Amino acid sequence: MTEKMEMTPLGRRAFVKLAGGGAAAFVATTLLPGLAEADAKAVSAAIKKLIGDKKTKPGKITLELPQIAENGRTVPVAFEVSSPMTENDHVKAVHVFAEKNPRPDVATFRFTPASGKARVATRMRLAKTQNVVAVAEMSDGTVYMSKSTVKVTIGGCGG
Amino acid sequence: MAKPRVKVPKSVKKGEAFEVKTLIKHKMETGQRKNKKTGKMIPRFIIAKFAAEFDGKMVFESDWHPAISANPYMAFYMKADKSGPLTMKWTDDKGKTVEATSKINVSG
Amino acid sequence: MKKVKIVLATTATALLVAGAWAGSSFAAGKWGEKQVEDRRSGYTYAQPETRGIQDDDFQNPGMVWVDDGEALWSKVDGKAGKACATCHEDAAKSMKTVGTSYPKFDKKLGKPQNIEQQINECRTQRMQAKPYKWESHEMLAMTTYVRHQSRGLPMSVKVDGEMAPFFEKGKAFYNQRRGLLDMACKHCHQDNAGGQIRANILSQGQSNGFPVYRLKWQKPGSLHRRFRGCNKQVRAAPYKNGSDEYVNLELFVNWRGRGLPVETPAVRN
Numbered sequence: 001m002t003e004k005m006e007m008t009p010l011g012r013r014a015f016v017k018l019a020g021g022g023a024a025a026f027v028a029t030t031l032l033p034g035l036a037e038a039d040a041k042a043v044s045a046a047i048k049k050l051i052g053d054k055k056t057k058p059g060k061i062t063l064e065l066p067q068i069a070e071n072g073r074t075v076p077v078a079f080e081v082s083s084p085m086t087e088n089d090h091v092k093a094v095h096v097f098a099e100k101n102p103r104p105d106v107a108t109f110r111f112t113p114a115s116g117k118a119r120v121a122t123r124m125r126l127a128k129t130q131n132v133v134a135v136a137e138m139s140d141g142t143v144y145m146s147k148s149t150v151k152v153t154i155g156g157c158g159g
Numbered sequence: 160m161a162k163p164r165v166k167v168p169k170s171v172k173k174g175e176a177f178e179v180k181t182l183i184k185h186k187m188e189t190g191q192r193k194n195k196k197t198g199k200m201i202p203r204f205i206i207a208k209f210a211a212e213f214d215g216k217m218v219f220e221s222d223w224h225p226a227i228s229a230n231p232y233m234a235f236y237m238k239a240d241k242s243g244p245l246t247m248k249w250t251d252d253k254g255k256t257v258e259a260t261s262k263i264n265v266s267g
Numbered sequence: 268m269k270k271v272k273i274v275l276a277t278t279a280t281a282l283l284v285a286g287a288w289a290g291s292s293f294a295a296g297k298w299g300e301k302q303v304e305d306r307r308s309g310y311t312y313a314q315p316e317t318r319g320i321q322d323d324d325f326q327n328p329g330m331v332w333v334d335d336g337e338a339l340w341s342k343v344d345g346k347a348g349k350a351c352a353t354c355h356e357d358a359a360k361s362m363k364t365v366g367t368s369y370p371k372f373d374k375k376l377g378k379p380q381n382i383e384q385q386i387n388e389c390r391t392q393r394m395q396a397k398p399y400k401w402e403s404h405e406m407l408a409m410t411t412y413v414r415h416q417s418r419g420l421p422m423s424v425k426v427d428g429e430m431a432p433f434f435e436k437g438k439a440f441y442n443q444r445r446g447l448l449d450m451a452c453k454h455c456h457q458d459n460a461g462g463q464i465r466a467n468i469l470s471q472g473q474s475n476g477f478p479v480y481r482l483k484w485q486k487p488g489s490l491h492r493r494f495r496g497c498n499k500q501v502r503a504a505p506y507k508n509g510s511d512e513y514v515n516l517e518l519f520v521n522w523r524g525r526g527l528p529v530e531t532p533a534v535r536n
Contacts, residue, residue, distance in 0.1 A: 070314040071482035071536050074228045085176075101226055102191055109235070110220040114213065116176025116238035120221075123228040125189075153466030164334075166325045184331045186485070229485035230328040 043097045043104045047135055047145075050095050050108070056145035061094075061134050063148045069126060072152040078121035081136045081144070085111070091118035093137045100130035126152050160185065160206070160257040163249060170264040173240055179211070180234045183249055183257070189225035206231060208250040213263065214243055239263045303421075303526035309479075309535050312461070312470040317482070321534035329411060329480035329532025332487050336412020339405060345396025351409075354393070358416050366417025366529045370518045372429045379433050381514055382410050383489065401508040407487050411478045414531040421528055422475050424521045437519025440512060446503030452516075467536065472497075473524040474517065476533020487532055490517055 047056075064078040081091045090113050096106040111118050118136070126132070133147045161184040171177045183206065190203025209221040218237045237245070242265045250256045301308040310318060320326050341352045355361040370379035373388075380388070386409055387398035399406035426434040441452045455464065456472030463469065478487040491513045495505035506512045 066314065066316045068314070070317045073485055074320075074482040076316045076320065078234075098226055103224065103226070105224045106226040107224060108222040110217075112216070112218055114216060114218040114238060115236055117236035119236050121232075121234040123232050125226045125228055161331070164325065164331065180325050182325065182328065182331065184328070230331065232326055232328070 040099055043099050043133055046097055046104045047095070047133075051135065051137060051143055054141070054143045056135060056143045058145065060144040061136050061146035063132065063134050063146050065132055065148045065150050068151045068153065072126045072128070074123050075126050075150060075152075076121070077124050077132065079119070079134050079146075081118040083118055083138070085113055085116055085118060087113050088139070090115075090139045091136055092139055094118065094120070095135045095137075096124070097133040097135070098124065098126055098130055099133060101125070101127045106132075126150055128152050160249065160251060160255060163247070163257060163259045165247065165259050165261045167245065167261045167263060170266040171239060173265050174238055176236045176238045178234055178236055179245065179261075180232075181209075181247065182230065182232045184230050185251075187225060187227055187229045187231060191225070204252055206249050206251050209233065209247070210250075211235070211237065211245060211247045213237060213239060213245045214241070218245075239265050241265055300528050306473070306524060306527055307460075307471055308475055308524075308527050308530065309470040309473055310476070310530060310533065312468050313535060317534055317536070321530070327480065327532060327534055329478070329487050329534065332408045332411040332478070333415050333532060335404070335408035336410075336415075339409055340412060345390065345394035347393065347395040349394045351389070358413065362413050362416040364417060364420065366414035366531060367420045367423050368425070370424065370514055370521070372425075378511065379430060379514055379518055381509075381517055382413060384509055384514070386410065386413070402489060402492055407478055407489065410489065411487055411532050414478065414529060417529040418531060419528050421526045422521055422524045424518060424525070426518065426522050430518065433515045434518055434522065436511075437515035437517070440516045441519050446498065446501035448501040450501045452497070471523070472520065473527060474520045475524045475527040476530040476535065478531060479533045479535050481535055483536060490520070
């Protein structure tokens with residue numbers, strides 16, 4: 001965190017005013033300064049690498065993410081893809097991306113009919129406010145996509 | 160690598176999906192941090208793969224990238240027709256693995 | 268007339284009691300044991316997802332350190348050929364109130380010492396083993412494991428008698444402005460608790476969950492580590508881990524949280 005050092009000591013009230021008493025979350029600047037960030041183009045490229053030229057459809061995926069992350073280093077994330085998970089109709093893989101991380105790939109999860117449910121919960125790192133994207137490949141070749149925005153803020157208490 | 164923690168239900172119904180929870184201690188070093196003293200980049204070192212096998216077959220697999228948080232927690236689902244061991248393997252960037260086995264008890 | 272008076276008095280008392288009961292249960296309401304009067308655990312300022320991680324012993328990464336501490340507890344270490352378990356046997360019994368009552372007065376030293384210092388005293392003097400470094404994996408595992416044995420019990424440090432002068436020093440430190448930003452602990456944690464500092468919500472700075480698994484640190488950290496961080500944040504030179512200043516401050520901060528349940532290992536931002 002970079003903070004300008006004041007030449008004169010600030011009084012308490014002035015500091016609290018500067019810090020801002022607003023309830024709205026801040027849009028953060030990157031927590032990893034100087035590194036190139038991935039954006040929507042990079043995510044598209046990453047998705048293409050994994051599923052080829054197939055078109056994605058909306059639906060089937062429920063993404064569970066907090067609206068505002070308590071801390072970008074540990075953001076609980078879960079998803080479920082609605083599917084009977086039978087031999088003839090199941091989810092083959094789910095790929096998760098973070099649009100504005102230094103690298104967009106987060107993880108790939110591979111399922112079989114023995115999975116029973118295409119539901120996973122884990123914790124991820126988000127470098128800044130961005131979209132988390134989930135892409136589900138089904139056994140019949142169709143591909144679904146869903147995204148959700150998570151606000152990642154700069155705090156004031158380091159230590 | 161540290162010994163992983165695994166939680167499975169005490170008993171499960173035949174053919175019914177149930178949740179398996181896993182947690183393993185690991186820094187998941189991204190490769191994008193700088194050593195403040197030397198100025199050099201700290202090399203990437205993460206757990207890159209997780210695989211769960213039951214009854215000789217793969218039931219669930221996962222590839223992890225540095226965006227997975229430190230001390231990775233992951234919960235997934237599976238179903239079983241008969242009792243038996245569930246073997247799970249975590250593999251890091253350097254190819255080292257750690258295994259854990261949990262007994263799945265199928266009732267009725 | 269007398270009968271009426273008695274009836275009136277009884278009714279009045281009953282109403283008062285009912286009022287007090289309703290009042291206290293209202294105050295106890297939302298946060299249950301995590302709030303005592305106007306003292307609130309940091310848990311009550313955290314987001315629901317973060318609280319969820321703490322509440323699930325399996326998901327709580329701090330519990331990994333509890334497991335490691337448990338292993339160390341029975342491990343023989345040092346020239347005396349002892350383990351913690353040799354003298355203290357079952358930690359769940361022998362350590363039960365350690366987390367609620369330290370720092371405690373040490374007669375030999377003539378001043379209070381905290382859990383880390385007590386652990387190293389046992390290691391060096393009774394086990395003839397090397398002391399653990401303050402923020403080492405072993406020390407964090409041991410302190411998390413030990414303090415975890417008090418989980419759910421209310422904090423209750425002794426601050427009178429021989430502890431009084433150290434308590435006063437801790438209190439003075441808490442209220443003393445320091446650093447380029449010229450701020451005291453109280454400015455954030457007392458006067459502005461519940462308010463915001465940039466996008467963080469300020470808590471009361473309670474110590475009942477330490478060592479805390481901080482999402483920011485991605486591992487547990489000691490209370491003195493947090494003190495050092497807070498001091499650096501206001502651009503003040505931090506004191507050393509285990510310094511008199513920080514042990515006295517720890518005593519005061521633990522007193523500030525009296526009645527709050529020990530939550531070790533807590534999960535915070």
